[in-house]
Amino acid sequence: MSLRLFAAIAIPDEISDALVQLQRDLPGAAWRPREAFHLTLSFFGEIDEPVARDLDEEIAGIVAGPFQMRLASVGSFGGRQPTAVWAGVDAPPVLKAIAAGCERAARRVGLKPDGRAYTPHVTLAYCEGTTDVDVARYHERFSEFRSDRFWVDHFALFSSRPTKRTRAYVEEAVYPLTGLPEP
Numbered sequence: 001m002s003l004r005l006f007a008a009i010a011i012p013d014e015i016s017d018a019l020v021q022l023q024r025d026l027p028g029a030a031w032r033p034r035e036a037f038h039l040t041l042s043f044f045g046e047i048d049e050p051v052a053r054d055l056d057e058e059i060a061g062i063v064a065g066p067f068q069m070r071l072a073s074v075g076s077f078g079g080r081q082p083t084a085v086w087a088g089v090d091a092p093p094v095l096k097a098i099a100a101g102c103e104r105a106a107r108r109v110g111l112k113p114d115g116r117a118y119t120p121h122v123t124l125a126y127c128e129g130t131t132d133v134d135v136a137r138y139h140e141r142f143s144e145f146r147s148d149r150f151w152v153d154h155f156a157l158f159s160s161r162p163t164k165r166t167r168a169y170v171e172e173a174v175y176p177l178t179g180l181p182e183p
Contacts (some may be wrong), residue, residue, distance in 0.1 A: 003052050004160040005044040005172070007059060007102045009152055011037040011122060015071060018147045019087055019124060022074065026085065026138045028130035036169060037122050039089060041155060042102035044111055051109055056157060056173050058105035065179035066153040067094050071122060074142045078127065082135045086121035087145065091152075095120055098155065098177075153177050 011019070016034045023031040044055065069091035077084045089095070099118050107113060127135070157173040 002046045002048050003172070004046050005052060005055070005157060006160065007041040007044070007099075007155060007157055008038040009041065009155045010171075011039065011071075012150050015147050015150055018145075019071070019122065022087065022124055022142050022145060025141065026125065026127075026130060027134050028128050029085065029125035030128065031125045032123055033166070036166070038158070038169065039120055039122050041099040042106060043114060044106055047111070051111070052172075054109040055105060055111070058108050059102060059157060059173070059175060062098060062101040062105065062175065063179045064094050064098050064101070064177050066151055066177045067092050068149045068151055069095065070149045071145070071147040073145055074124070074139055075119075075121065076127075076135045076139070080132045082127045082130045082132060084123055084127060085125050085135060085138060086123050087147075089120040089122070090146075091120065095152075 016037050019037055020034055023029070047055065069089060071087040072090040073088045075086055075088050076082050077086070096118060099120070103113055154174050154176045156171045156175065158169045159172050160167045160169055162168075
């Protein structure tokens with residue numbers, strides 16, 4: 001059996017409340033349910049269970065301290081043919097260091113690197129038939145968005161499992177951030 005896995009930081013409920021307020025006024029947007037809000041650190045794809053166990057052991061070796069972050073502004077992927085809109089991230093460098101650690105762990109167990117530059121974000125919607133003009137208006141409307149700061153003291157390995165309408169994310173392993181906290 002294989003699992004579709006990714007490492008991510010779950011978004012706290014109070015921050016999810018703020019994100020839900022951004023989910024409006026964009027034609028063609030398929031808004032993500034609040035339980036799907038997360039900040040991906042690394043996407044690993046379909047992995048056989050033995051490799052998943054090895055990946056878990058490698059990720060468990062990542063050492064970092066807890067840190068504060070906030071979500072800030074909005075952005076999109078897809079350029080002239082938008083595919084997604086998202087909330088951006090204002091976080092210290094340790095966030096990218098943890099993401100890089102996840103990528104190194106993946107390579108050590110034989111997985112191919114993602115290859116794309118890491119852009120930390122929380123997906124708000126996938127777009128179908130949304131124009132770049134629609135997205136530009138959306139960006140303008142919500143460009144000043146800033147969530148409250150929140151503490152991140154762990155991240156997790158999630159599986160993505162199909163459901164009738166979407167995908168369910170299941171927390172498979174938790175990795176506490178037990179190093180020295182970020183200043």
